Amino acid sequence: MARALRLAEAGRYSSHPNPRVGCVLWRDGEIVGEGAHLRAGEPHAEVHALRQAGERARGATAFVSLEPCNHHGRTPPCTEALIAAGVSRVVAAMEDPNPLVAGQGLARLRAAGIAVEVGLLQADAERLNRGFVSRMRRQRPFLILKLAASLDGRTAMASGESQWITGAEARADVHRLRAEAGAVLTSSDTVLADDPALTVRLPADYWAGRGLAIPGATGRGSPAAPTASLASHAGGDNAIHGAVAGLRQPDRIVLDSRARVPASAKVWAEGARRFRVTTAAHAAAPVAAGVESLAVEPDASGHISLPALLPLLAQRGVNELLVECGPRLAGALLASGLVDELLLYLAPALLGHEGRALADLPGLQRLDQKIALRYIDVRQVGRDLRILATPEPLSPPPRAGEG
Numbered sequence: 236m237a238r239a240l241r242l243a244e245a246g247r248y249s250s251h252p253n254p255r256v257g258c259v260l261w262r263d264g265e266i267v268g269e270g271a272h273l274r275a276g277e278p279h280a281e282v283h284a285l286r287q288a289g290e291r292a293r294g295a296t297a298f299v300s301l302e303p304c305n306h307h308g309r310t311p312p313c314t315e316a317l318i319a320a321g322v323s324r325v326v327a328a329m330e331d332p333n334p335l336v337a338g339q340g341l342a343r344l345r346a347a348g349i350a351v352e353v354g355l356l357q358a359d360a361e362r363l364n365r366g367f368v369s370r371m372r373r374q375r376p377f378l379i380l381k382l383a384a385s386l387d388g389r390t391a392m393a394s395g396e397s398q399w400i401t402g403a404e405a406r407a408d409v410h411r412l413r414a415e416a417g418a419v420l421t422s423s424d425t426v427l428a429d430d431p432a433l434t435v436r437l438p439a440d441y442w443a444g445r446g447l448a449i450p451g452a453t454g455r456g457s458p459a460a461p462t463a464s465l466a467s468h469a470g471g472d473n474a475i476h477g478a479v480a481g482l483r484q485p486d487r488i489v490l491d492s493r494a495r496v497p498a499s500a501k502v503w504a505e506g507a508r509r510f511r512v513t514t515a516a517h518a519a520a521p522v523a524a525g526v527e528s529l530a531v532e533p534d535a536s537g538h539i540s541l542p543a544l545l546p547l548l549a550q551r552g553v554n555e556l557l558v559e560c561g562p563r564l565a566g567a568l569l570a571s572g573l574v575d576e577l578l579l580y581l582a583p584a585l586l587g588h589e590g591r592a593l594a595d596l597p598g599l600q601r602l603d604q605k606i607a608l609r610y611i612d613v614r615q616v617g618r619d620l621r622i623l624a625t626p627e628p629l630s631p632p633p634r635a636g637e638g
């Protein structure tokens with residue numbers, strides 16, 4: 236199963252909106268077939284593994300990182316393929332949270348007389364597909380808030396100047412996060428201040444240095460284009476040995492309640508799905524060609540209602556949402572309890588008290604109102620520190636007469 240999970244990693248940058256899935260077929264003490272799901276619409280991991288195994292699949296055990304599908308989607312059901320191939324046992328790391336599958340795949344296999352087990356390395360499997368799991372179970376994407384700051388927590392100078400606070404390695408790490416995410420979200424104010432591209436721009440040697448060969452990654456300096464080709468390897472059915480599928484560019488989403496972002500903004504450049512989110516009152520305002528305009532009701536502050544927006548993004552297939560914004564939206568997100576993970580890049584520099592804060596959290600007066608975090612991982616990336624933290628659940632507001 237550990238091998239199946241490693242194989243699933245091959246789809247980390249490409250399987251979106253589908254989950255990352257790997258499959259190993261095991262018979263008489265050896266691997267007879269293996270595969271990974273690389274792209275929506277292309278064969279599932281089980282199909283690749285069965286093709287590689289051929290007749291040797293008969294009587295084999297299939298280790299799959301996710302319950303095999305039992306429905307006709309863009310490809311036929313994997314359950315039928317496993318049954319037809321004569322597999323005798325299926326071990327799945329987790330049930331598929333997709334309501335179209337949700338146990339039915341395992342039930343179908345059992346009904347066909349196949350021995351079925353579920354739950355081996357389940358926590359790893361859930362972590363690998365945390366975005367897909369969030370979209371299916373919570374009807375919203377897994378939300379990662381990324382911020383870059385100086386050691387004294389400043390995200391920009393008072394003038395708004397912020398490029399660059401962190402170094403090249405840390406910024407490359409952010410591009411890797413973008414490549415992994417289904418979508419990158421920012422705000423009107425950040426677009427107006429920075430005119431960000433929000434693209435993945437990583438040279439081929441970045442990936443090669445990580446043991447990954449990504450066809451379509453570019454030579455140093457030029458933008459990475461999405462690619463449809465796969466790396467191939469001798470003897471296998473799909474590209475899974477130390478390779479991942481081609482890069483895709485994440486969707487770009489701009490919160491722009493009053494439709495202030497001009498059509499000339501770099502974020503609207505072609506190469507990915509693009510969404511402008513306004514309030515209904517501004518939904519008809521002109522928008523750049525190829526950009527879908529979404530209307531969401533404002534919240535009490537007059538801005539886009541964040542809890543109302545996230546299900547719309549889930550409906551559009553966004554599994555993991557990376558937010559790259561300034562202190563006001565960051566504060567609003569943290570205060571709303573919608574942040575699943577905070578990634579903070581801290582530069583070895585001090586920018587002084589006049590610089591912009593990390594997160595504006597108006598109304599905090601008492602220590603018990605703090606946004607509490609838990610450090611998950613701390614490491615150095617180039618010259619900067621990278622802190623991965625998760626917010627603790629928000630404490631309920633004090634009742635009248637308390638505090």
Ligand SMILES: NC(=O)C1=CN([C@@H]2O[C@H](COP(=O)(O)OP(=O)(O)OC[C@H]3O[C@@H](n4cnc5c(N)ncnc54)[C@H](OP(=O)(O)O)[C@@H]3O)[C@@H](O)[C@H]2O)C=CC1
Binds near residue numbers: 429
């Ligand atoms: N160091 C870093 O990591 C980064 C730094 N920056 C810097 O940050 C500065 C911009 O920061 P800032 O002005 O705070 O902008 P933000 O990126 O925090 O965005 C503010 C905008 O977000 C929207 N917004 C605010 N509150 C809410 C809410 N409660 N719900 C929904 N939407 C909300 C509003 O858009 P609307 O008005 O359309 O409703 C508002 O104008 C720039 O100088 C930029 O260079 C930017 C990104 C990253």
Ligand SMILES: Nc1c(N[C@@H]2O[C@H](COP(=O)(O)O)[C@@H](O)[C@H]2O)[nH]c(=O)[nH]c1=O
Binds near residue numbers: 399400406434560
């Ligand atoms: N200043 C700053 C960051 N700023 C973020 O990067 C965006 C620019 O993206 P792009 O145009 O695609 O390069 C910008 O709008 C802001 O969200 N990021 C960092 O990792 N480190 C930094 O020091």
